[in-house]
Amino acid sequence: MSTRDQTNPANPRESQSIDFSMVLASAVHDMKNSLGMLLNSLDELRQEQASSIGESSRFNTVQYEAERMHNDLVQLLGIYRLGENNLSAHIEEHFVPDFLSEHMARHTPLLDGLGIELAIEADDINGFFDEDLLTGVLNNTINNAIRYTRSRIKLTAIEREGFLVIGVEDDGDGYPENMQHSGTPSFKSLDFKSGSTSLGLFFASSVAQLHSEGDQTGSIRLHNGGSLGGGVFEILLP
């Protein structure tokens, strides 16, 4: 039998019809776990070698960039599952100040290393959201804020017009004009040439939209100012 026979199941050409996005997703999974291990070791290294690492900017860069890659991969997987219709929000009620302070804790070592001050200003309110999905969004936003801030980052939470509004503010130069909008970036609007793909924003806005209650749906909002005078990211959840 000819190896070029299209009906032959063992045909090597046919094996190319493998589900490539599946392969990508599992590779991403693997990379993400490796980075998780790497981040773990970096944290430990920082503890063990506190005196010699101290405020080493190179060590901070290593940790920051690893965090960033990790977040990107988490988002990539989230978006993959979104595309497979396999991502839904498991909404539960959470005490918002607790949720935010756990977040702050995750970033504390790096922020200390970078000399950035992180504060929380949250009302004592309960919110309804999917903890894991929101964690992904906040990690990414805080990471972004770390990149653009001068010295301070603030996490805020208030209730506004029936929505829980969680904000991340910084004292940097703020978002450029063309990014300040409250709409939803569509997948098509992602610009892979400009270097900034806004993948994070796309993910954040998708997560916001997975949160709905009655006819109300979550959304995100970017603007400048706030109490620190820099960029303000807000996610509004019904």
Next chain:
Amino acid sequence: MTDSADNAIGNTFAKLSYLVVDDFENFRLSMRQMLRSCGADKIELVPNASAAIQYCSYNHVDVVLCDYNLGEGKNGQHILEELRHKKLLKRASLFLMVTAETSKEMVMGAREYQPDAYLTKPINRAMLEKRLSALITQRSALLPINREIDRENYPEAISLCLQALPSKPRYKTWLMKTLADLYQQVGDFSHALKIYDDVLAQRDLSWARVGRGKILVANQAYDEAVTTLRDLIAKHPDYMEAYDLLAEALEKQGRPTQAQQVLEKAAEHSPNALMRHKHLATLAASNQDMSTASQAWRQTVTLGTHSIHDSSEHYLALGQSLSDLSEGDTTEEGSAAADEALTILRRMEKRFADQENIKLRSRIVQSRVHAGQGKMNEAQKALESIADELGDAGLMDPEAGLDYAKTLFRLGRENEAKALLTELASRCQDDPALLQKIENLLDEPVGFRQKLRARSLNRDGIKAFESGELDEAVMTFSRALEIVPSHAALNLNLVQVLMKKYQETPGDRDLLNRCQKHLAQLSGLPQQHRQYRRLVSLRKKLEGMMS
């Protein structure tokens, strides 16, 4: 946070005892380091499951920090299940599962035991302190309630929950969930339902939806339960609990095929839940879908390797279902299934060697597997190896007896099989489930493929009878009876059609003779059989017609 608050939480850390389970020494040490710097003092480190379980058997532990992935052998979920199942860990104690992000998905969807929290690696000291202190604060706030639940003093736990609701809004969700569970435990469905309805009136939360579904099932409102659960699954295809409950509701609604499909989907989504595979296997077997049943039993056996839920019954059921699958099938596929059955049964004899009857149960099925492959000598030998145990069938465990009868049918020893079943039926008069099994075996002592064929002919026959095509009905029922000549309902169906035909064409005595022959076929029917009264009444009617 002020210093005094810091001290207060530091003190709480100091009062509790901790167990860290991880296979990597470095991780254990760094976890201990982190816990110490939070103010903890009593910290035990163990590298694996058996050491963890051993430790918990003899020591009180307040907080377990357990890595999910422990290399070969038992994983974190196995430990959690064993600790909770054997009640080595109080409800008031905390179990934290430490996972890499991947394994969280693998752990979730486990059916019975959930950890109190997941800690996702990488973990740093600040995170651990925040997370643990929040959990510990919650634990002490809810301790009085959990203590009453541990003591099974549910009414007291209920009143404590009610008191806490207005004063502890931070734990509202926990309190509502627990309260609804407790109401259900004590059988107060209407109060439980009211809680779920109140929550749902505010917001569509999955846990309340499932809870409501549970109450609906308990109240036998299956239609409503099915609707609400289907809707939930459409919105949240990864919410496993809803699948289990939907399958249960469908089953009780009398739709076992749909129930099976639901469980198959769930098993696909979360392949590691032993109990779900077991449920699927049982359901598929009763649906006569032997290949699905075999696959699900196979999974159940595999997942049982390290699980507290492991049981010889799973091995036996896999052997039985492979035996059904391979019976009379001597193709490569059939003999592979037969070989697998024999291997599994031998493994069962070794793994559960100290269990009573294990050899007996194993060899009875082995014999049937050989017979199904036409190897009568080996089938005979398998039975001879347990001749002593088989000696007094009257003393045999009913399930074993039933299985033995099935083997006897395959070996062509029908009279012995029937005698055994009749004896069993009178011995187990008060056990309707067993009577049902005896009945099924007496009716259909054949392989599942023939069973399915006979059942479909029976349905066709009934259809023909209902649309007045009597000749067609007679022919179809007769063909079904060629497959299962002793089937009670089928024989009686045929008798009824023949009588009807006689009424339309009186004088055809031959019809009545045929009726008589079919009724005689059922002369040995045990009185406990559900068709027995129908048999008696048709017998009388026939006497009337013949005189």
